[in-house]
Amino acid sequence: MFSALNLPQRIPESLSDALTAVNRVFDYFMVTGAFKMDADNSFHKQAAQVFIGRGESSRSDASEAQPNAKRVRVEKELTFKDMYENKELFEEDDEEDTDWEPCPVEKCVEVIKWFCRNCTMDNLDNDICCEVCGEHKDSKILTLGHFASPFAQDGNLNEIQPSMKVMRDFDSQESAANSSTAIGFDERMLLHAEVEKKSHPHPERPDRLRAIVASLTRAGIFPGRCYPIPAREITQEELMMVHSSEHIESVEVTSKLMSSYFTSDTYANKHSACAARLAAGLCADLASAIVSGRVKNGFALVRPPGHHAGVKDVMGFCLHNNAAVAALAAQAAGAKKVLILDWDVHHGNGTQEIFEKNKSVLYISLHRHEGGAFYPGTGGAHEVGYMGAEGYCVNIPWSRGGVSDNDYNFAFQHVVLPIASEFAPDFTIISAGFDAARGDPLGGCDITPSGYAQMTHMLNALSGGKMLVILEGGYNLRSISSSATAVIKVLLGESHVPELENSFPTKSGLQTVFEVLDIQNNFWPSLKPIFENVMSLWEMHCLGKKVVGKQTKKRRRILVPKWWRICEISALEETSQNFPFLECVCCLLVKCKFILLGEEDLKMKGLRPNQGWSHIQFNEYLGGFLYK
Structure with missing residues (x-):
């Protein structure tokens, strides 16, 4: 043409x-x-x-x-x-x-949606359950009032109705003597809510606290086994130690407005400034009480959250930085060194900004990062602090979503605990966001209540058990309730902490830990042998996957050399009793079975369970690893 x-x-x-x-x-x-x-x-x-x-x-x-x-x-x-x-x-x-006619306009088809009462996500009308958290379309969660349990079945919603007067009249002296765990909570923090009517509620909503209180009440923990500390509003002088005067004024001015927004996602109403002062005041008083020995540990059940709030900026649902206020209050009460461990799925950019020049506060954050593509975009492994405080900011940035208990446990064992032990804190703060929990609409990760309990248990050994847990994010009501309850049970000293099986991380998790160790071992001597260990794992992982992947692509199966002896086992615990091990052992997983390969003429050597390869979980691909 x-x-x-x-x-x-x-x-x-x-x-x-x-x-x-x-x-x-x-x-x-x-x-x-x-x-x-x-x-x-x-x-x-x-x-x-x-x-x-x-x-x-x-x-x-x-x-x-x-x-x-x-x-x-x-x-x-x-x-x-x-x-x-x-x-x-x-x-x-x-x-x-007169013969002219307009072009026909296509009819607009309205897509009917419903929002999930548990996680606030939109779903199509023909979906019976939420695609994110699995909540039923007709869920009655928290519809019976303040103390309606989020764990009750829809057909058996029993409302637990202890009066708030019981909390207020709970004798402080007797509770302090009978309980070692304090909880900070005040109903006025529920007044902080979005006024603008939208198609679905804001994820940071008052129901988050209602769900946790209901779960604790159902478990008989609060009120009863915990000491409820009275709330007070933080003073401007205390806030000035953390935030600028412009920051404080920008929050206070919202008390004169019915509705306002700091950013597109951070709202305020006329009660928000008071709620933020109460949250910060509770955290400061809990920290002082723990350091002074009046209580052993505590949980700050507060909102709005705080770890995104920096020296000048209000962002990410956060108004005042509660963890920073608590850290300075702990130091004022006598703690010389404070550890802040932030396991919220988002990086605590505000907390890092406040303490990145301070060697007396060690900030460690485990968060989803994705090379800066995940909110707020900060928290790369290279951000280590500056002006003499290099190494006192430790960022463990996950490169993807779906991070599980195994990844966090591996990072704790190889990065968090070694650095924290070398730092030797006098007081530990956990910025406990539960948005990395399974089913959270914003986090997209896979941490279970058992995983949070295990991390709390490991941190509890630091600083003589003087630890404060501060609520940050978490927007799935069922996940945040069960996770917070599991953490508080550890604080109460419940002996049974479920052990995590097969704690070997995913490929991306191993790579992240290796990259963090490569940077941080320049500042913490205790990491050098750990770094060499993890480097060997990473090299063998890459080598094993490359070789096995090549064979699998060509032959669709793994061919074992004839001169190798093959021993198939049914349980790892039987290996040390029934099978001798070689000095060099290669493990392969074929159809979910372990096969041990080794040359017969090498020197034989025993290997106890729970050592070496027995920690490794191969659940994603056919892989080969060589261990000495």
Whole structure:
């Protein structure tokens, strides 16, 4: 079709050449009728005369002119002057246009959605359960009031109704003597809520606290086994130690407004400033009480959260930085060194900003990062602090979602605990966001209540058990309730902490820990042997996957050398009793079975269970690892 255009066979070298080529294409389509203009009535005919510059533009003229298509030129180009000089052509009586009809408009189909009461995510109307958390469309969660248990079945919703007066009249002296764990909570923090009516509620909503309190009440923990510390509002002098005066003023001014927004996702109403002061005041008093020995540990059941709030910025649902206020209050009460462990799925950029020059506060954060693509984009492994405090910011940035208990446990054993033990804190703060929990709408990770309990148990050995857990994020009501309850049970000293099986991490988790150790071992001597260990694991992982992957691609199965002895086992615990091990052992997983391979003439050596390869879980691919 384009042979008649006589276009140049090379790329145009000048603007005039390019315009000539475009002109030829335009003329070809106009003459051949590819651009069809309806000239049946005078309006369209006159318009065609103006735009085309010809007396007639009928199909018959076009067909007659088709043999000479390549020599045709537009006689007159349309300009603004032409449009205005021929404007009378467009202003004739509209009676001749009675046959004109507008183009039919496609009907807009409204997509009906419903929001999940558990995690607030939108779902299509024909979905019975939430795609994110699995909650039923007709869920009655928390519909019976303040103490409705989120764990009650829809058909058996029993409301637990202890009065708040019981909490207020709970004798402080007797509770302090009978309980070692304090809880900070005040109903006025529930008044902080989004006023603007939207299609679905904001994820950071009062129901988060209601769900946790209901879970604790159902478990008989609060009130009863914990000491409820009275709430007070933080003073401006205390806040000035953390935030700038502009930051404090920007929060306080919201008390004069019915509704306002700091950012598109951070709201405030007239009660928000008071709620933020109460949250910070509770955290400060809990820290002082723990350091002074009045209570052993505590849980700050507070909102709005705080770890995104920096020296000047209000962002990420956070108004005042509660963890930073608690750390300085602990130091004022006598703690010289404070550890802040942040396991919220988002990086605590505000907390890091406040303490990145302070060697007396060690900040460790485990968060989803994805190379800076995940909110708030900060917290890369290279961010280690500065101005003499290098190494006192430790970031463990996961490169993807779906991070599990095994990844966190592996990071704790190889990064968090060695650094924290070398730092030797006098007081430990956990910025406990539960948005990395399974089913959270924002986190997209897979931490279980048992995983949170295990991490709390490991941290409890530091600083003589003087530990404060501060609520940060977490937006799935069932996940945040069960996770917070599991953590508080550890604080209460419940002996049974479930052991995590097969704690070997995923490939991305191993890579993240290796990269963090590569940076942090320059600042913490205790990490050097651990770094060498993990480096060996990573190298063998890469080598094993490369070799096995190549074989699998070619032969679709793994071929074992004939001179190797094959021993199939059914349980890892039996290995040390029934099978001798070689000094070099190669483990392969084939159809979910362990196969041990080794040369018969090597020196035999025993291996106890729970050492070496027995820690490894192969659940994603066929892999080979070599261990000495």
